[in-house]
Amino acid sequence: MTSPTVPDRRAGFTEWLAKQECTDCWRTAKDGNEQDKADWLKAKRAEEQAESETWSTRYRMPPLEGTERAVAWGVRCRHQILAAACTTLVLEGETSDTEWEEIGEAARTITHAGRWIDQRASEPEDLTELLQAATEADRPTENPHF
DSSP, X not given: OOOTTXXXXXXXXXXXXXXXXXXXXXXXXXXXXXXXXXXXXXXXXXXHHHHHHHHHHHTTOOOOBSOHHHHHHHHHHHHHHHHHHHIXXXXXXXXXXXXXXXXXXXXXXXXXXXXXXXXXXXXXXXXXXXXXXXXGXXXXXXXXXX
């Protein structure tokens, strides 16, 4: 596992660790009605997916790259990350509309679904730093066969 001290992975690791249950709690929860939970989760994910895809189209976000499952999850994560950042930085903060447009353009260059998934637990204030920390592997290349 990658070290949780790497800035762009720390928030996700902390969130994951905080949600872990003890063995007895895990066994008790596992014995509950799994089908009801699965149906609810499936409906919730479908609703989030539709909302995220509509948002992506509205704001001209490029399609993401990855497996079918990763792309769907990445679209939801990207939407949630950018919506939270917009609220925190623009509506509640000091970021101007011009600065937000620059952030949006930088976000559009990140097309690797896994990058958005990895950052799903990040703080909105860290968005600019996280976009700058993205590597070339997170961005598309001009040569699709490279």
